Amino acid sequence: xxxxxxxxxxxxxxxxxxxxxxxxxxxxxxxxxxxxxxxxxxxxxxxxxxxxxxxxxxxxxxxxxxxxxxxxxxxxxxxxxxxxxxxxxxxxxxxxxxxxxxxxxxxxxxxxxxxxxxxxxxxxxxxxxxxxxxxxxxxxxxxx
Numbered sequence: 001x002x003x004x005x006x007x008x009x010x011x012x013x014x015x016x017x018x019x020x021x022x023x024x025x026x027x028x029x030x031x032x033x034x035x036x037x038x039x040x041x042x043x044x045x046x047x048x049x050x051x052x053x054x055x056x057x058x059x060x061x062x063x064x065x066x067x068x069x070x071x072x073x074x075x076x077x078x079x080x081x082x083x084x085x086x087x088x089x090x091x092x093x094x095x096x097x098x099x100x101x102x103x104x105x106x107x108x109x110x111x112x113x114x115x116x117x118x119x120x121x122x123x124x125x126x127x128x129x130x131x132x133x134x135x136x137x138x139x140x141x142x143x144x
Contacts, residue, residue, distance in 0.1 A: 034040035063071070092098045
């Protein structure tokens with residue numbers, strides 16, 4: 001009966017003692033048994049699978065000389081041809097006069113806006129301002 005009472009006191013040591021025992025015993029276990037139990041990969045099966053994969057690998061693709069030339073030149077950028085806009089921009093950058101860009105922007109802005117579009121926004125802003133003025137009158141009455 002006394003032995004049963006002391007058993008729970010040593011229960012915490014079961015895990016570390018088991019790991020320590022396996023630490024020394026595991027290298028002595030036969031590799032064939034480890035492979036049979038599925039605890040270790042089978043090197044013969046891996047080599048056989050590698051041979052089959054090499055045999056099933058696709059054949060090397062042969063390209064025509066034209067295709068090879070296109071692939072080799074694919075990363076090269078096309079020559080840049082300077083346009084009239086590029087010439088005007090470089091001239092403006094050297095002189096510091098960008099008025100032609102402002103003219104282009106104004107023309108674009110005219111084409112892209114709808115007639116009367118800005119008027120609605122201004123009227124909405126004025127209505128908001130009038131509403132704010134009405135709210136301010138009510139506050140004065142509370143001070144009396």
